[in-house]
Amino acid sequence: MSGPVDLHTHTTCSDGTLTPEQLVREAKRLGLVAVGITDHDTLGGVAEAWRAGDRLGVEVVPGVEISVDPPWGDRELHLLGYYVKENEELESKLRWARGARERRNLRIIEELVGLGMDISYEEVKRLAGGDVVGRPHIARLLVEKGYVKSFEEAFLRYLARGGEAYTPKERLGAEEGITLILRSGGVPVWAHPIKSGYDPSEVEKVLEWLVSKGLRGIEVYTPDHTPKQVEHLKSLAKKRGLIITGGSDYHGPGKNSHGKLGLNLEVPYETVLNLKKG
Incomplete structure (x- = not known):
């Protein structure tokens, strides 16, 4: 199989505006051959997306996005867990x-x-x-x-951070999040590192620490990364043998602060195969 994929999307099961089926239909309309369902803290949309994908001929990549505390500093770091298998420990933490x-x-x-x-x-x-x-x-x-x-x-x-009603969220630690994904048979990936507030000089230091805890991939292709940032992240990933992924962080119509489904992403289907291998 060949064709474009988008490995980072959200549905109404978390904070998206499309149901899992509607999102898969939109992926089909846009010519995507695979789409990742990565709702925040839940796998609740995966089954519906799988059924829609089977009918429409779109491969659905199951996943979850987990917000974790970084190894240092006060930023929020996001992990994507692909191909996790449901189990009691995972559901308890989610x-x-x-x-x-x-x-x-x-x-x-x-x-x-x-x-x-x-x-x-x-x-x-x-x-x-x-x-x-x-x-x-x-x-x-x-x-x-x-x-x-x-x-x-x-x-x-x-x-948002700095707003009059901003309130920080309790989160798992980064090492705990990576370990949880690994113990659930999944592949842990660092989502949109630049969007999380890290500049290029910080990314390498944080990435080194995450890899030492079991990180397997990094989201390189996102609408938030400039061409220069993409090349820098690709170099870091290749140096460490990490899986290079990408996704729009699509949240549906009306969510203008996030990317558009599949837009300007250079993510080949080979990435799905790499995630399956782990």
């Missing part, structure tokens, strides 16, 4: 991470109420419609209630 997300959401709502806004967590949950509640749902509520004019303004003024 459930804890989802609980941490909810605790954070509640604290954010408290902060916003303290700023004089008339909102409640019940309203946010209704807006989410049963999906995993995240900051994007809070942002949508702020727009609907007229406190901000746009999704982007909600994050800049209130929800």
Whole structure:
């Protein structure tokens, strides 16, 4: 098989706007031969995506995105776990991470109420419609209630780091996250390292540490990386024998802060085969 793939996407099972089936349909429409379903802290969308992929002829790569604490500093580091197999330990840790997300959401709502806004967590949950509640749902509520004019303004003024209601999230440690993915039979990959706030000089130092803990790959091709950054990351990956992956971090229509599905990605199907080998 040959053709383009996108290995980093999100559905309504976390903070995306398309259902797993809708996302696979969109991948088919755009001519992708494979798409990775990597929702935050859940494998809940994989089964539906698999069924849609079987019908539509799109290979679905199962995965999960886990936010972890970096080895040092106060940034947030994201791991992608591909081809993990469901098990009690994995589900327990993902459930804890989802609980941490909810605790954070509640604290954010408290902060916003303290700023004089008339909102409640019940309203946010209704807006989410049963999906995993995240900051994007809070942002949508702020727009609907007229406190901000746009999704982007909600994050800049209130929800993103430095915003008036920003609240850090409890996370697993980076080594713990890598070990969890490995023990679940998966392939741990460092997602969008530059987007996480690391400059090129820092990336190599952090990457060295992550590799020493079992990291198997790095996301090189993303809409956030410049051509110069891509070449730098490719060089680092090849030097360490890492799998070079890529993805848009697509969250669906209306999520302009994230990439468009499959757009300008140079990720060949061979990458899927490399992930299967581990």
